[in-house]
Amino acid sequence: MSEPKNSPPVDSLPAPPPKSPLTMRTVTADEAGQRIDNFLMRHFKTVPRSRVYRLLRKGEVRVNRKRVDAEYRIQEGDELRLPPVRIDADAEPGRPSSSLLELMERSVIFQDRHLLVIDKPAGVAVHGGSGMSFGIIEALRASRPRETLELVHRLDRDTSGCLAVARDRSTLTALHALIRNGGMHKTYLALVAGSWQLGTKRIDAPLATDNRQHGERHVRVAQAGKDSVSVFKPVQFFGSLATLMEVDIPTGRTHQIRVHAAFAGHPLLGDDKYGDRERNTDLKAHGLKRTFLHAQSLAFEWPGSGVPFHVSAPLPAELAAVLDAITPMKRKSPARGSPKPSKRPAAKEGPGTTPREGGRTTPKEGRGTKSPRRRA
Numbered sequence: 001m002s003e004p005k006n007s008p009p010v011d012s013l014p015a016p017p018p019k020s021p022l023t024m025r026t027v028t029a030d031e032a033g034q035r036i037d038n039f040l041m042r043h044f045k046t047v048p049r050s051r052v053y054r055l056l057r058k059g060e061v062r063v064n065r066k067r068v069d070a071e072y073r074i075q076e077g078d079e080l081r082l083p084p085v086r087i088d089a090d091a092e093p094g095r096p097s098s099s100l101l102e103l104m105e106r107s108v109i110f111q112d113r114h115l116l117v118i119d120k121p122a123g124v125a126v127h128g129g130s131g132m133s134f135g136i137i138e139a140l141r142a143s144r145p146r147e148t149l150e151l152v153h154r155l156d157r158d159t160s161g162c163l164a165v166a167r168d169r170s171t172l173t174a175l176h177a178l179i180r181n182g183g184m185h186k187t188y189l190a191l192v193a194g195s196w197q198l199g200t201k202r203i204d205a206p207l208a209t210d211n212r213q214h215g216e217r218h219v220r221v222a223q224a225g226k227d228s229v230s231v232f233k234p235v236q237f238f239g240s241l242a243t244l245m246e247v248d249i250p251t252g253r254t255h256q257i258r259v260h261a262a263f264a265g266h267p268l269l270g271d272d273k274y275g276d277r278e279r280n281t282d283l284k285a286h287g288l289k290r291t292f293l294h295a296q297s298l299a300f301e302w303p304g305s306g307v308p309f310h311v312s313a314p315l316p317a318e319l320a321a322v323l324d325a326i327t328p329m330k331r332k333s334p335a336r337g338s339p340k341p342s343k344r345p346a347a348k349e350g351p352g353t354t355p356r357e358g359g360r361t362t363p364k365e366g367r368g369t370k371s372p373r374r375r376a
Contacts, residue, residue, distance in 0.1 A: 020044070023082040027074045033173040034150065036063065037070040044085055049128065055083060073176070096134040096142050100124075104139040109162075110311045115175075116140070116149070116165040117298065119313040122290055125157045140165060153179065153186075153252055158270075161188070161295025161313045174303040179252065185299040188247040188257060189235070189315060191292035191322070192266035193279040196243040200233045203260045207253045218273070219255040221263050228253045230260040238326045241282070242269055246296075257293060268293055286325040287318070294319060 031039065040052045040061065059067040062081040063074065074080070103121065110117040118136060120126070125135040134142075140149050150172045152164035166172035178184050208225030210218045229250045236244040243266065247257050258274045261267050267275040269283045270291040280288075297312040315323075 027078040032076040033176045096139040114171040118163045120163040122160040158291040
């Protein structure tokens, strides 16, 4: 029987790309402390990030014979099952643009032999994916190919400011342990909607991440979520329009400040996901083009030596311009029924004050109810 016309001979069909072998390996001391997704992306260098996350979701990657999520930090002695993955020979990653490489090098505000700190520009992701081929870490690795560079923590794409990058594995492990133990102090500047009348407020509200939909993550306050603490302190009032806040985060969950601010009834201005559309529109008229959130400083004591470390990044010009534009609002009186300015210090809680109900902001307070006024 003759072969159908136009059918290529079987031996002329292209062979499918080869698969990597099934691998079982034990985590070493040098590898311990990093997130499993970061480990996998280094192991499967030419595999897209989306496929790495799919391997985790489907349970094809196992740690000690169990499923884990992307945020799991591998420990020394963990047994990893790394499944066979088809490797496309044409998927060899390219190289970040020279303009991105130059931008990253100009953004370095501190470096020694252990650590880099970047004044991260808004609009640049910390790593590739979600529509961007390359992010900060890929650009730094391309410009410094002989170094072992790893992100110590992350910032949202729209957030600017201090981003720490370890230059060796031991520094990464030590700083990750410091973060887990609450030893790294990260301070942000945020502009929230409305006149904040809660004083210095500790918000202790667990956060849970919903499943990704269309590549987007959504975080919400949930009793069964991970412990999350943010401390909000008002810095400058702009009438009833907005309040500039200083925010410290002992924990560092995804979208933590944005979700806690919305939970308190004062969402971040410019935040398209958790914010107030009407207020965001108002601020666009004053030049705000992104979420007003800036990682102002990092501070900690170096593990082992106890030597203090502090670095800060100035507010970007585009955000400073927004504050200048709304400064006339400061001279306007607060809305009727709100406390008089002279009374505001009496409602201010000091850093050592214990908030109501064991320090946790209740859902009732979180929707904007004012805290009881304290007497000075």
